[in-house]
Amino acid sequence: MLLENKQVAIIGGGMGGLLLARLLQMQNVNVKVYERDNDDKVRVQGSPLDLHEDSGLKAMEKADLLKEFYANVRPNASKARIVNKDFELKFDEHSIKKSHSELNSKPNTNSLQDISKPRPEIDRSILRSILIQSLLPETIVWNSHFTVMEKENKGWRLHFKNETSFYANLVIAADGANSKVRSYLNAEKPIYSGITMLEGTIYNAKENTPNLFEFSKGGKVLAFGNEQTIMYGTKGDDSLMFLLSSKIPENWISESNLDFKNNQEVFEWFKEFYPEWSSKWHELLLSNELYFIPRPQYYFPLDQTWKTQENLTMIGDAAHRMPPFAGKGANLAMLDALELAECLTGNQFETSENAITYFERQMLERASRATEDTLKNGEQLHSKNALEKLVDIFNATKMQ
Numbered sequence: 001m002l003l004e005n006k007q008v009a010i011i012g013g014g015m016g017g018l019l020l021a022r023l024l025q026m027q028n029v030n031v032k033v034y035e036r037d038n039d040d041k042v043r044v045q046g047s048p049l050d051l052h053e054d055s056g057l058k059a060m061e062k063a064d065l066l067k068e069f070y071a072n073v074r075p076n077a078s079k080a081r082i083v084n085k086d087f088e089l090k091f092d093e094h095s096i097k098k099s100h101s102e103l104n105s106k107p108n109t110n111s112l113q114d115i116s117k118p119r120p121e122i123d124r125s126i127l128r129s130i131l132i133q134s135l136l137p138e139t140i141v142w143n144s145h146f147t148v149m150e151k152e153n154k155g156w157r158l159h160f161k162n163e164t165s166f167y168a169n170l171v172i173a174a175d176g177a178n179s180k181v182r183s184y185l186n187a188e189k190p191i192y193s194g195i196t197m198l199e200g201t202i203y204n205a206k207e208n209t210p211n212l213f214e215f216s217k218g219g220k221v222l223a224f225g226n227e228q229t230i231m232y233g234t235k236g237d238d239s240l241m242f243l244l245s246s247k248i249p250e251n252w253i254s255e256s257n258l259d260f261k262n263n264q265e266v267f268e269w270f271k272e273f274y275p276e277w278s279s280k281w282h283e284l285l286l287s288n289e290l291y292f293i294p295r296p297q298y299y300f301p302l303d304q305t306w307k308t309q310e311n312l313t314m315i316g317d318a319a320h321r322m323p324p325f326a327g328k329g330a331n332l333a334m335l336d337a338l339e340l341a342e343c344l345t346g347n348q349f350e351t352s353e354n355a356i357t358y359f360e361r362q363m364l365e366r367a368s369r370a371t372e373d374t375l376k377n378g379e380q381l382h383s384k385n386a387l388e389k390l391v392d393i394f395n396a397t398k399m400q
Protein backbone atom coordinates (compact mmCIF):
# COMPACT_ATOMS: atom_id res chain seq x y z
CA MET A 1 0.00 0.00 0.00
CA LEU A 2 1.26 3.45 -0.98
CA LEU A 3 0.77 4.86 2.54
CA GLU A 4 2.50 2.12 4.49
CA ASN A 5 4.73 3.63 7.22
CA LYS A 6 3.79 7.13 6.02
CA GLN A 7 2.40 9.94 8.16
CA VAL A 8 -0.61 11.68 6.60
CA ALA A 9 -1.70 15.16 7.71
CA ILE A 10 -5.18 16.41 6.90
CA ILE A 11 -5.58 20.15 7.45
CA GLY A 12 -9.16 20.92 8.48
CA GLY A 13 -11.74 18.82 10.30
CA GLY A 14 -14.89 19.59 8.32
CA MET A 15 -17.00 16.95 6.56
CA GLY A 16 -14.32 16.19 3.96
CA GLY A 17 -11.32 16.02 6.29
CA LEU A 18 -12.99 13.94 9.00
CA LEU A 19 -14.48 11.45 6.59
CA LEU A 20 -11.14 11.05 4.83
CA ALA A 21 -9.45 10.37 8.18
CA ARG A 22 -12.07 7.73 8.98
CA LEU A 23 -11.65 5.99 5.61
CA LEU A 24 -7.84 6.02 5.88
CA GLN A 25 -7.93 4.68 9.44
CA MET A 26 -10.11 1.81 8.27
CA GLN A 27 -7.07 0.85 6.14
CA ASN A 28 -4.65 1.28 9.08
CA VAL A 29 -3.08 4.48 7.76
CA ASN A 30 -1.31 6.80 10.26
CA VAL A 31 -3.33 9.97 9.98
CA LYS A 32 -3.78 13.17 11.97
CA VAL A 33 -6.35 15.90 11.42
CA TYR A 34 -5.14 19.41 12.32
CA GLU A 35 -8.18 21.55 13.13
CA ARG A 36 -8.17 25.23 14.15
CA ASP A 37 -11.21 24.90 16.48
CA ASN A 38 -10.27 24.63 20.14
CA ASP A 39 -12.24 21.44 20.71
CA ASP A 40 -15.28 19.47 19.59
CA LYS A 41 -17.63 21.67 21.63
CA VAL A 42 -17.37 24.70 19.37
CA ARG A 43 -20.83 25.56 18.01
CA VAL A 44 -20.92 24.38 14.40
CA GLN A 45 -22.21 27.15 12.13
CA GLY A 46 -24.08 26.51 8.94
CA SER A 47 -27.10 24.90 7.43
CA PRO A 48 -28.34 21.34 7.86
CA LEU A 49 -27.15 19.02 5.10
CA ASP A 50 -29.06 16.61 2.90
CA LEU A 51 -26.91 13.74 1.71
CA HIS A 52 -27.13 12.53 -1.88
CA GLU A 53 -27.17 8.87 -2.83
CA ASP A 54 -24.30 9.05 -5.32
CA SER A 55 -21.96 11.08 -3.08
CA GLY A 56 -22.52 11.82 0.63
CA LEU A 57 -24.54 8.66 1.36
CA LYS A 58 -22.21 6.48 -0.69
CA ALA A 59 -19.23 7.78 1.29
CA MET A 60 -21.01 7.27 4.64
CA GLU A 61 -21.82 3.70 3.62
CA LYS A 62 -18.16 2.99 2.79
CA ALA A 63 -17.22 4.53 6.14
CA ASP A 64 -19.66 2.11 7.80
CA LEU A 65 -21.58 5.00 9.36
CA LEU A 66 -24.98 4.75 7.69
CA LYS A 67 -26.66 3.38 10.81
CA GLU A 68 -25.48 6.33 12.90
CA PHE A 69 -26.49 8.70 10.11
CA TYR A 70 -30.06 7.39 9.72
CA ALA A 71 -30.55 7.33 13.50
CA ASN A 72 -30.09 11.11 13.42
CA VAL A 73 -31.95 12.12 10.27
CA ARG A 74 -34.70 14.70 10.87
CA PRO A 75 -37.67 13.47 8.82
CA ASN A 76 -39.41 16.80 8.26
CA ALA A 77 -36.25 18.82 7.75
CA SER A 78 -36.10 18.44 3.98
CA LYS A 79 -39.79 19.35 3.43
CA ALA A 80 -40.28 22.78 1.90
CA ARG A 81 -42.92 25.49 2.10
CA ILE A 82 -42.63 28.12 -0.60
CA VAL A 83 -43.99 31.61 0.00
CA ASN A 84 -43.84 34.98 -1.68
CA LYS A 85 -42.47 38.16 -0.14
CA ASP A 86 -45.90 38.84 1.42
CA PHE A 87 -45.71 35.49 3.16
CA GLU A 88 -48.50 33.93 1.09
CA LEU A 89 -48.13 30.16 0.85
CA LYS A 90 -47.62 28.98 -2.73
CA PHE A 91 -46.50 25.40 -2.21
CA ASP A 92 -46.58 23.15 0.84
CA GLU A 93 -44.76 19.86 0.85
CA HIS A 94 -46.11 19.02 4.30
CA SER A 95 -49.63 18.75 2.88
CA ILE A 96 -48.68 16.15 0.25
CA LYS A 97 -50.18 12.86 1.34
CA LYS A 98 -47.80 10.63 -0.52
CA SER A 99 -44.50 11.46 1.11
CA HIS A 100 -42.01 13.17 -1.08
CA SER A 101 -39.48 10.47 -0.34
CA GLU A 102 -41.76 7.84 -1.90
CA LEU A 103 -41.73 9.66 -5.21
CA ASN A 104 -39.33 8.94 -8.01
CA SER A 105 -37.67 11.92 -9.56
CA LYS A 106 -37.91 12.85 -13.21
CA PRO A 107 -34.78 12.69 -15.36
CA ASN A 108 -32.74 15.75 -14.53
CA THR A 109 -33.40 18.18 -17.36
CA ASN A 110 -32.90 21.25 -15.23
CA SER A 111 -30.29 21.55 -12.50
CA LEU A 112 -32.76 23.53 -10.36
CA GLN A 113 -34.91 20.39 -10.30
CA ASP A 114 -32.21 18.75 -8.22
CA ILE A 115 -33.03 20.86 -5.17
CA SER A 116 -36.64 19.67 -5.16
CA LYS A 117 -35.56 16.03 -4.77
CA PRO A 118 -36.27 14.26 -1.49
CA ARG A 119 -33.15 13.45 0.52
CA PRO A 120 -32.37 12.57 4.14
CA GLU A 121 -31.29 15.64 6.05
CA ILE A 122 -29.16 15.89 9.18
CA ASP A 123 -27.91 18.75 11.33
CA ARG A 124 -24.34 19.62 10.41
CA SER A 125 -23.18 19.50 14.05
CA ILE A 126 -24.59 15.99 14.48
CA LEU A 127 -22.93 14.74 11.30
CA ARG A 128 -19.66 16.25 12.47
CA SER A 129 -20.02 14.49 15.86
CA ILE A 130 -20.67 11.15 14.17
CA LEU A 131 -17.50 11.56 12.15
CA ILE A 132 -15.43 12.71 15.15
CA GLN A 133 -16.59 9.78 17.24
CA SER A 134 -15.71 7.33 14.47
CA LEU A 135 -12.01 8.23 14.74
CA LEU A 136 -9.39 6.70 17.03
CA PRO A 137 -8.63 8.82 20.14
CA GLU A 138 -6.21 11.72 19.52
CA THR A 139 -6.57 11.59 15.75
CA ILE A 140 -7.70 15.22 15.78
CA VAL A 141 -5.16 17.74 16.97
CA TRP A 142 -7.42 20.59 18.10
CA ASN A 143 -6.35 24.22 18.33
CA SER A 144 -4.03 23.72 15.33
CA HIS A 145 -4.48 26.70 13.05
CA PHE A 146 -2.29 26.01 10.03
CA THR A 147 -0.18 28.98 8.93
CA VAL A 148 2.66 27.89 6.60
CA MET A 149 4.66 24.85 5.57
CA GLU A 150 7.97 24.12 3.89
CA LYS A 151 9.45 21.13 2.14
CA GLU A 152 11.46 18.78 4.34
CA ASN A 153 12.99 15.56 2.99
CA LYS A 154 10.26 14.08 0.79
CA GLY A 155 7.42 15.58 2.79
CA TRP A 156 6.37 18.81 4.52
CA ARG A 157 7.01 20.55 7.81
CA LEU A 158 3.73 22.14 8.92
CA HIS A 159 3.54 25.18 11.20
CA PHE A 160 0.62 26.30 13.32
CA LYS A 161 -0.41 29.54 15.04
CA ASN A 162 0.23 28.03 18.47
CA GLU A 163 3.90 27.64 17.43
CA THR A 164 3.79 23.87 17.16
CA SER A 165 5.14 22.14 14.07
CA PHE A 166 4.74 18.63 12.68
CA TYR A 167 6.19 16.60 9.84
CA ALA A 168 4.06 14.68 7.33
CA ASN A 169 4.90 12.63 4.25
CA LEU A 170 1.59 13.54 2.63
CA VAL A 171 -0.53 16.66 3.25
CA ILE A 172 -4.18 16.91 2.29
CA ALA A 173 -5.84 20.31 2.35
CA ALA A 174 -9.41 20.08 3.65
CA ASP A 175 -9.43 23.55 5.19
CA GLY A 176 -12.48 24.87 3.40
CA ALA A 177 -13.34 27.81 1.19
CA ASN A 178 -10.60 30.11 2.49
CA SER A 179 -7.93 27.42 2.42
CA LYS A 180 -4.42 28.49 3.35
CA VAL A 181 -2.88 25.27 2.04
CA ARG A 182 -4.35 25.73 -1.44
CA SER A 183 -1.76 28.35 -2.42
CA TYR A 184 0.95 25.65 -2.40
CA LEU A 185 -0.84 24.04 -5.37
CA ASN A 186 -2.72 26.80 -7.10
CA ALA A 187 -2.45 30.57 -6.77
CA GLU A 188 -5.61 31.38 -8.76
CA LYS A 189 -7.98 33.77 -7.01
CA PRO A 190 -11.69 32.87 -6.66
CA ILE A 191 -14.24 34.72 -8.78
CA TYR A 192 -17.16 36.60 -7.20
CA SER A 193 -20.51 35.12 -8.29
CA GLY A 194 -22.38 38.43 -7.93
CA ILE A 195 -24.43 37.07 -5.01
CA THR A 196 -23.91 37.66 -1.29
CA MET A 197 -25.75 35.82 1.45
CA LEU A 198 -26.25 37.11 4.94
CA GLU A 199 -26.53 34.15 7.28
CA GLY A 200 -28.36 34.60 10.58
CA THR A 201 -28.61 32.09 13.40
CA ILE A 202 -31.19 32.48 16.15
CA TYR A 203 -30.76 30.32 19.24
CA ASN A 204 -33.85 29.25 21.26
CA ALA A 205 -35.88 30.08 18.18
CA LYS A 206 -39.09 28.65 19.63
CA GLU A 207 -39.11 31.55 22.07
CA ASN A 208 -37.24 34.16 20.07
CA THR A 209 -39.07 33.83 16.77
CA PRO A 210 -42.24 31.86 17.63
CA ASN A 211 -44.37 32.56 14.53
CA LEU A 212 -41.73 31.77 11.95
CA PHE A 213 -40.54 28.78 13.96
CA GLU A 214 -44.03 27.29 13.96
CA PHE A 215 -44.70 28.14 10.33
CA SER A 216 -41.69 26.09 9.21
CA LYS A 217 -43.14 22.87 10.70
CA GLY A 218 -39.60 21.64 11.26
CA GLY A 219 -38.75 22.01 7.57
CA LYS A 220 -37.52 24.73 5.22
CA VAL A 221 -39.22 27.94 4.12
CA LEU A 222 -38.17 29.40 0.78
CA ALA A 223 -39.29 32.89 -0.19
CA PHE A 224 -38.74 34.76 -3.45
CA GLY A 225 -39.48 38.28 -4.62
CA ASN A 226 -37.76 41.27 -6.27
CA GLU A 227 -34.86 39.04 -7.39
CA GLN A 228 -34.10 38.43 -3.71
CA THR A 229 -34.55 35.36 -1.56
CA ILE A 230 -35.04 34.53 2.09
CA MET A 231 -34.64 30.91 3.15
CA TYR A 232 -34.84 29.55 6.65
CA GLY A 233 -35.10 26.31 8.53
CA THR A 234 -34.94 25.02 12.07
CA LYS A 235 -32.42 22.63 13.54
CA GLY A 236 -32.67 19.86 16.13
CA ASP A 237 -31.24 22.11 18.86
CA ASP A 238 -34.20 24.54 18.46
CA SER A 239 -32.10 27.09 16.65
CA LEU A 240 -33.21 28.64 13.38
CA MET A 241 -30.89 29.53 10.54
CA PHE A 242 -31.81 31.95 7.80
CA LEU A 243 -30.16 33.27 4.67
CA LEU A 244 -30.92 36.58 3.01
CA SER A 245 -29.57 36.39 -0.47
CA SER A 246 -29.34 38.90 -3.29
CA LYS A 247 -27.21 40.31 -6.05
CA ILE A 248 -24.90 42.81 -4.37
CA PRO A 249 -21.57 44.33 -5.47
CA GLU A 250 -18.52 42.40 -4.34
CA ASN A 251 -17.25 45.06 -1.96
CA TRP A 252 -20.61 45.61 -0.23
CA ILE A 253 -19.39 44.28 3.12
CA SER A 254 -16.58 46.81 3.44
CA GLU A 255 -18.34 49.70 1.69
CA SER A 256 -21.66 49.45 3.53
CA ASN A 257 -19.83 49.95 6.85
CA LEU A 258 -22.47 47.74 8.42
CA ASP A 259 -21.57 46.42 11.83
CA PHE A 260 -22.84 42.84 11.67
CA LYS A 261 -22.64 42.60 15.46
CA ASN A 262 -25.17 45.42 15.75
CA ASN A 263 -28.55 43.77 15.05
CA GLN A 264 -30.46 47.06 15.00
CA GLU A 265 -28.15 48.36 12.28
CA VAL A 266 -28.67 45.22 10.23
CA PHE A 267 -32.44 45.53 10.71
CA GLU A 268 -32.38 49.12 9.39
CA TRP A 269 -30.39 47.92 6.39
CA PHE A 270 -32.91 45.11 5.80
CA LYS A 271 -35.89 47.52 5.75
CA GLU A 272 -34.09 49.69 3.25
CA PHE A 273 -32.81 46.85 1.06
CA TYR A 274 -35.91 44.61 1.18
CA PRO A 275 -38.49 47.46 1.13
CA GLU A 276 -41.33 45.54 -0.45
CA TRP A 277 -41.11 42.52 1.83
CA SER A 278 -43.87 42.04 4.40
CA SER A 279 -43.17 43.14 7.96
CA LYS A 280 -43.87 39.52 8.98
CA TRP A 281 -40.23 38.89 8.07
CA HIS A 282 -39.07 41.38 10.67
CA GLU A 283 -39.40 38.76 13.39
CA LEU A 284 -36.23 37.19 12.01
CA LEU A 285 -34.20 40.37 12.29
CA LEU A 286 -35.60 41.51 15.62
CA SER A 287 -34.95 38.27 17.47
CA ASN A 288 -32.89 37.91 20.59
CA GLU A 289 -29.85 35.63 20.46
CA LEU A 290 -29.29 36.43 16.80
CA TYR A 291 -25.84 36.27 15.17
CA PHE A 292 -24.88 37.19 11.60
CA ILE A 293 -22.21 35.97 9.20
CA PRO A 294 -21.99 37.70 5.80
CA ARG A 295 -21.09 35.19 3.06
CA PRO A 296 -20.13 36.62 -0.34
CA GLN A 297 -20.27 33.73 -2.79
CA TYR A 298 -17.15 32.90 -4.80
CA TYR A 299 -16.14 30.08 -7.10
CA PHE A 300 -13.00 28.79 -8.75
CA PRO A 301 -12.77 28.85 -12.56
CA LEU A 302 -14.53 25.93 -14.25
CA ASP A 303 -11.35 25.01 -16.12
CA GLN A 304 -8.98 25.30 -13.15
CA THR A 305 -6.10 22.88 -12.98
CA TRP A 306 -2.70 22.63 -11.31
CA LYS A 307 0.49 20.62 -11.51
CA THR A 308 0.10 17.45 -9.45
CA GLN A 309 2.52 17.00 -6.56
CA GLU A 310 3.33 13.59 -5.09
CA ASN A 311 2.95 14.68 -1.46
CA LEU A 312 0.16 17.28 -1.51
CA THR A 313 -3.44 17.44 -2.70
CA MET A 314 -6.76 19.00 -1.70
CA ILE A 315 -10.42 18.05 -1.30
CA GLY A 316 -13.75 19.78 -0.72
CA ASP A 317 -14.19 23.55 -0.70
CA ALA A 318 -10.41 24.06 -0.60
CA ALA A 319 -10.26 22.53 -4.07
CA HIS A 320 -13.60 23.66 -5.50
CA ARG A 321 -15.25 26.50 -3.65
CA MET A 322 -18.70 27.27 -5.10
CA PRO A 323 -22.00 28.91 -4.07
CA PRO A 324 -24.44 26.57 -2.31
CA PHE A 325 -27.38 26.85 -4.75
CA ALA A 326 -27.19 23.21 -5.82
CA GLY A 327 -26.73 21.90 -2.25
CA LYS A 328 -23.73 19.87 -3.32
CA GLY A 329 -20.62 21.26 -1.58
CA ALA A 330 -20.53 18.96 1.45
CA ASN A 331 -21.61 16.00 -0.66
CA LEU A 332 -18.75 16.62 -3.07
CA ALA A 333 -16.28 17.00 -0.19
CA MET A 334 -17.39 13.60 1.11
CA LEU A 335 -17.13 11.97 -2.31
CA ASP A 336 -13.65 13.48 -2.74
CA ALA A 337 -12.69 11.91 0.59
CA LEU A 338 -13.96 8.52 -0.55
CA GLU A 339 -12.25 8.61 -3.93
CA LEU A 340 -8.95 9.90 -2.59
CA ALA A 341 -8.91 7.24 0.14
CA GLU A 342 -9.59 4.56 -2.47
CA CYS A 343 -6.86 5.83 -4.82
CA LEU A 344 -4.28 5.99 -2.01
CA THR A 345 -5.07 2.70 -0.29
CA GLY A 346 -6.09 0.45 -3.20
CA ASN A 347 -3.67 -1.49 -5.40
CA GLN A 348 -4.48 0.37 -8.60
CA PHE A 349 -1.53 2.77 -8.61
CA GLU A 350 2.20 2.25 -8.27
CA THR A 351 3.09 5.74 -7.07
CA SER A 352 1.38 8.43 -5.00
CA GLU A 353 1.80 10.81 -7.90
CA ASN A 354 -0.19 8.51 -10.20
CA ALA A 355 -2.88 8.02 -7.54
CA ILE A 356 -3.19 11.76 -6.94
CA THR A 357 -3.14 12.59 -10.66
CA TYR A 358 -6.05 10.22 -11.26
CA PHE A 359 -7.98 11.49 -8.24
CA GLU A 360 -7.52 15.16 -9.13
CA ARG A 361 -8.63 14.66 -12.73
CA GLN A 362 -11.95 13.04 -11.67
CA MET A 363 -12.47 15.58 -8.92
CA LEU A 364 -11.90 18.60 -11.12
CA GLU A 365 -14.26 17.35 -13.84
CA ARG A 366 -16.99 16.67 -11.28
CA ALA A 367 -16.45 20.00 -9.54
CA SER A 368 -16.58 21.89 -12.81
CA ARG A 369 -20.01 20.40 -13.65
CA ALA A 370 -21.31 21.14 -10.14
CA THR A 371 -20.02 24.71 -10.26
CA GLU A 372 -21.79 25.26 -13.58
CA ASP A 373 -25.03 23.90 -12.07
CA THR A 374 -24.85 25.99 -8.95
CA LEU A 375 -24.11 29.19 -10.87
CA LYS A 376 -27.09 28.50 -13.13
CA ASN A 377 -29.30 27.85 -10.09
CA GLY A 378 -28.04 31.03 -8.44
CA GLU A 379 -29.10 33.03 -11.50
CA GLN A 380 -32.55 31.39 -11.61
CA LEU A 381 -33.21 31.74 -7.90
CA HIS A 382 -32.48 35.47 -8.14
CA SER A 383 -34.45 36.07 -11.34
CA LYS A 384 -37.76 37.93 -11.70
CA ASN A 385 -39.86 34.76 -12.00
CA ALA A 386 -37.94 32.63 -9.46
CA LEU A 387 -41.05 31.97 -7.37
CA GLU A 388 -43.14 30.66 -10.27
CA LYS A 389 -40.26 28.60 -11.58
CA LEU A 390 -39.58 26.88 -8.29
CA VAL A 391 -43.25 26.23 -7.55
CA ASP A 392 -43.58 24.63 -11.01
CA ILE A 393 -40.58 22.42 -10.36
CA PHE A 394 -41.82 21.30 -6.94
CA ASN A 395 -45.30 20.65 -8.36
CA ALA A 396 -43.83 18.64 -11.24
CA THR A 397 -41.95 16.45 -8.77
CA LYS A 398 -45.19 16.04 -6.79
CA MET A 399 -47.14 14.88 -9.86
CA GLN A 400 -44.80 11.99 -10.68
Ligand SMILES: Cc1cc2nc3c(=O)[nH]c(=O)nc-3n(C[C@H](O)[C@H](O)[C@H](O)COP(=O)(O)OP(=O)(O)OC[C@H]3O[C@@H](n4cnc5c(N)ncnc54)[C@H](O)[C@@H]3O)c2cc1C
Nearest residue numbers: 012014015016036146175176316317324327328329330331
Ligand atom coordinates in the same frame (compact mmCIF):
# COMPACT_ATOMS: atom_id res chain seq x y z
C1 LIG B 1 -25.21 28.80 3.53
C2 LIG B 1 -24.65 27.51 3.04
C3 LIG B 1 -25.50 26.43 2.80
C4 LIG B 1 -24.97 25.22 2.34
N1 LIG B 1 -25.81 24.17 2.10
C5 LIG B 1 -25.31 23.00 1.66
C6 LIG B 1 -26.16 21.88 1.43
O1 LIG B 1 -27.37 21.93 1.65
N2 LIG B 1 -25.61 20.73 0.96
C7 LIG B 1 -24.27 20.62 0.71
O2 LIG B 1 -23.81 19.54 0.29
N3 LIG B 1 -23.44 21.66 0.93
C8 LIG B 1 -23.92 22.84 1.38
N4 LIG B 1 -23.08 23.90 1.60
C9 LIG B 1 -21.66 23.76 1.27
C10 LIG B 1 -20.90 23.06 2.37
O3 LIG B 1 -21.10 23.71 3.61
C11 LIG B 1 -19.41 23.01 2.08
O4 LIG B 1 -19.22 22.69 0.73
C12 LIG B 1 -18.73 21.98 2.95
O5 LIG B 1 -18.82 22.36 4.30
C13 LIG B 1 -17.28 21.80 2.53
O6 LIG B 1 -16.68 20.85 3.36
P1 LIG B 1 -15.12 20.92 3.61
O7 LIG B 1 -14.81 19.77 4.52
O8 LIG B 1 -14.40 21.03 2.33
O9 LIG B 1 -14.88 22.31 4.35
P2 LIG B 1 -15.50 22.88 5.69
O10 LIG B 1 -16.73 22.18 6.07
O11 LIG B 1 -15.54 24.35 5.53
O12 LIG B 1 -14.41 22.51 6.78
C14 LIG B 1 -13.15 23.13 6.81
C15 LIG B 1 -12.55 22.90 8.19
O13 LIG B 1 -11.23 23.41 8.16
C16 LIG B 1 -10.99 24.17 9.33
N5 LIG B 1 -9.95 25.15 8.97
C17 LIG B 1 -10.07 26.23 8.17
N6 LIG B 1 -8.89 26.86 8.06
C18 LIG B 1 -8.02 26.17 8.82
C19 LIG B 1 -6.64 26.32 9.11
N7 LIG B 1 -5.92 27.35 8.59
N8 LIG B 1 -6.04 25.43 9.92
C20 LIG B 1 -6.75 24.38 10.45
N9 LIG B 1 -8.06 24.20 10.21
C21 LIG B 1 -8.67 25.07 9.39
C22 LIG B 1 -12.34 24.79 9.66
O14 LIG B 1 -12.42 25.17 11.01
C23 LIG B 1 -13.29 23.64 9.29
O15 LIG B 1 -13.50 22.78 10.38
C24 LIG B 1 -23.59 25.10 2.09
C25 LIG B 1 -22.74 26.19 2.33
C26 LIG B 1 -23.27 27.39 2.81
C27 LIG B 1 -22.34 28.56 3.05
